[in-house]
Amino acid sequence: MKRFLAWWTEERRAYLLLVLPGVLVYWAVMAFPTVFSLGLSLTNYNGGVIFGNPNIQFVGLKHYLRMFEDRYFWISLKNNGLIMAISVFGQIPLGFLFAYVIHRKLIKFGDFFQTIIYLPCVISTIVVGRLWQSFFSPYGPFTKFMQRFQPGWENELAYDPQRAIIPVLFVILWMYTGTYMIIFLANLQKIDPSLIEAARIDGATEWQVLTKIILPALSGVIVTACILAISGSLKSFDLVYAMTGGNPARRTSVLALYMYDTAFRHSPNYPLANSISVFMVLVSFALIVLVRVTEARFGGREE
Amino acid sequence: MRNTNRIKKTDFHPLLRIFVYVMVAIFTVLALYPLYWLFISSLKTNTEFQLNITGWPWNPTFQNYPTAWRLAQFDTLFVNSIFFTTLSTLLVILFSMMAGFAFAKIRSKATPFLHGSFVIGILLTLQSIMVPLFLMAVATDLYNTRLGVLIPYVGMGMPMGIYLCTEFIKSIPDSVVESARIDGASYLRIFASIVAPMAKPVGVTLAILNVSGVWNEFMLVNILVSSDALRTLPVGILKFSGPLASDHGRQFAALTIGLVPMVIFYLFFRKQITEGVSAGAVKG
Numbered sequence: 001m002k003r004f005l006a007w008w009t010e011e012r013r014a015y016l017l018l019v020l021p022g023v024l025v026y027w028a029v030m031a032f033p034t035v036f037s038l039g040l041s042l043t044n045y046n047g048g049v050i051f052g053n054p055n056i057q058f059v060g061l062k063h064y065l066r067m068f069e070d071r072y073f074w075i076s077l078k079n080n081g082l083i084m085a086i087s088v089f090g091q092i093p094l095g096f097l098f099a100y101v102i103h104r105k106l107i108k109f110g111d112f113f114q115t116i117i118y119l120p121c122v123i124s125t126i127v128v129g130r131l132w133q134s135f136f137s138p139y140g141p142f143t144k145f146m147q148r149f150q151p152g153w154e155n156e157l158a159y160d161p162q163r164a165i166i167p168v169l170f171v172i173l174w175m176y177t178g179t180y181m182i183i184f185l186a187n188l189q190k191i192d193p194s195l196i197e198a199a200r201i202d203g204a205t206e207w208q209v210l211t212k213i214i215l216p217a218l219s220g221v222i223v224t225a226c227i228l229a230i231s232g233s234l235k236s237f238d239l240v241y242a243m244t245g246g247n248p249a250r251r252t253s254v255l256a257l258y259m260y261d262t263a264f265r266h267s268p269n270y271p272l273a274n275s276i277s278v279f280m281v282l283v284s285f286a287l288i289v290l291v292r293v294t295e296a297r298f299g300g301r302e303e
Numbered sequence: 304m305r306n307t308n309r310i311k312k313t314d315f316h317p318l319l320r321i322f323v324y325v326m327v328a329i330f331t332v333l334a335l336y337p338l339y340w341l342f343i344s345s346l347k348t349n350t351e352f353q354l355n356i357t358g359w360p361w362n363p364t365f366q367n368y369p370t371a372w373r374l375a376q377f378d379t380l381f382v383n384s385i386f387f388t389t390l391s392t393l394l395v396i397l398f399s400m401m402a403g404f405a406f407a408k409i410r411s412k413a414t415p416f417l418h419g420s421f422v423i424g425i426l427l428t429l430q431s432i433m434v435p436l437f438l439m440a441v442a443t444d445l446y447n448t449r450l451g452v453l454i455p456y457v458g459m460g461m462p463m464g465i466y467l468c469t470e471f472i473k474s475i476p477d478s479v480v481e482s483a484r485i486d487g488a489s490y491l492r493i494f495a496s497i498v499a500p501m502a503k504p505v506g507v508t509l510a511i512l513n514v515s516g517v518w519n520e521f522m523l524v525n526i527l528v529s530s531d532a533l534r535t536l537p538v539g540i541l542k543f544s545g546p547l548a549s550d551h552g553r554q555f556a557a558l559t560i561g562l563v564p565m566v567i568f569y570l571f572f573r574k575q576i577t578e579g580v581s582a583g584a585v586k587g
């Protein structure tokens with residue numbers, strides 16, 4: 001008891017008191033469910049009492065195998081891959097281009113363009129999804145625009161299983177390019193302007209400034225942006241849900257929507273849904289490690 | 304300072320300049336036109352909407368708005384959205400500052416483990432925990448309750464909050480805390496009267512991130528709530544103007560109502576929002 005009291009100092013009490021609320025809430029709603037999800041994915045639990053339920057059995061990787069056999073899993077995975085591609089190869093380069101020309105004042109009204117390009121990011125994804133769904137629908141301006149060039153053009157985007165994902169990809173590019181622009185802009189501002197100025201006085205061209213000073217200085221941020229883009233594209237749900245609902249015939253589904261459908265539509269299949277979520281977490285960790293390793297190997301200098 | 308950044312025009316190829324302007328112009332038009340189209344469509348009757356797709360309304364009318372407001376129960380939606388956003392933001396800031404202070408300024412062997420668990424959380428997403436959260440809410444009778452939505456919102460805001468607060472409070476000199484200790488102040492006292500006021504800037508960043516995150520959040524409420532009385536704006540708007548809606552004028556009025564608050568918020572706090580976003584984009 002004496003030893004406990006000696007240990008139980010004001011410092012320790014304060015630490016506990018300060019840390020406890022945050023830790024408790026976070027562990028309860030994030031850390032625990034992640035582990036719980038992994039556990040459930042290995043059993044046959046599908047609703048009802050969790051604790052002391054004699055029917056719950058350990059079934060190993062059965063649900064994962066089933067997931068890999070499901071064609072909708074592969075369709076969803078492919079769409080996530082497309083979203084990832086448009087994020088990494090569309091949003092990031094475009095975001096960088098905008099940030100660069102605005103920061104270096106290569107265009108006028110940079111502040112205005114910055115405000116407008118970021119605007120879509122602040123609007124609720126649900127509103128964006130519904131708005132663009134109407135925009136691309138047969139009664140929307142897109143159809144009218146196309147008919148101006150091709151009279152009698154029929155808008156089948158919403159029914160064509162092959163092409164229905166295109167509007168979704170477009171909206172994703174439209175919506176999030178601004179985020180990367182903002183991130184790059186903030187980091188461009190950290191580069192010492194006198195460094196660039198000195199290079200310019202020594203006769204460096206704009207191209208040399210870009211490739212020899214700015215890109216090396218931003219290499220760390222570009223990696224961060226890639227990680228954000230990858231984890232962001234695995235997360236995509238709201239937009240697809242509001243825009244297409246995964247249709248036609250679930251061809252525009254993504255992993256999160258596939259999981260949602262599995263868990264909450266028709267007859268629920270919680271173990272399978274948990275397998276999907278564990279798979280998503282693993283893929284996102286794996287890709288992030290991959291980006292880090294690539295960076296370390298071919299590595300740009302850290303800022 | 305600003306002028307040193309300007310470059311000689313001769314250096315920048317005219318074709319490249321045109322290309323850049325075209326790209327920027329396309330994005331500007333694409334950002335503004337849909338919003339404009341949404342607004343003018345909300346001023347049309349259903350019949351007109353089908354005949355006059357892109358034109359200015361023949362007889363602009365605002366009558367879609369009161370109807371949409373009433374049918375979609377916007378009163379309730381706004382009250383709920385404001386409730387969840389405000390309360391979760393306040394709690395996230397408070398808890399993050401408290402824990403961030405402890406992690407940054409009080410030595411403990413538990414810190415690497417606890418702090419590490421939050422950093423991993425930055426990578427976790429709602430998607431990866433949505434099924435267990437739902438099952439837990441049902442098991443604890445928190446399904447369809449305010450508390451059942453609020454707690455996950457606070458928990459989801461913690462990783463970023465802890466990360467930003469710890470980093471920020473670390474940058475406060477140790478001597479500030481030490482001299483207060485010598486004067487006999489307890490840690491809680493130091494937190495309340497010295498650290499928390501000093502950490503105000505990070506509080507603002509956190510508030511911006513959390514407000515825009517929770518205000519627009521859809522899925523959590525969609526899963527954890529089925530009663531009309533607890534719905535938030537995104538969920539209510541999707542229900543009202545979802546794929547089954549055929550009443551276009553009202554649908555567009557509802558979308559406009561949903562869009563306006565965030566746009567105003569953005570125009571007012573543009574600088575803080577962009578700063579918050581870049582601060583939030585931490586190294587993964």
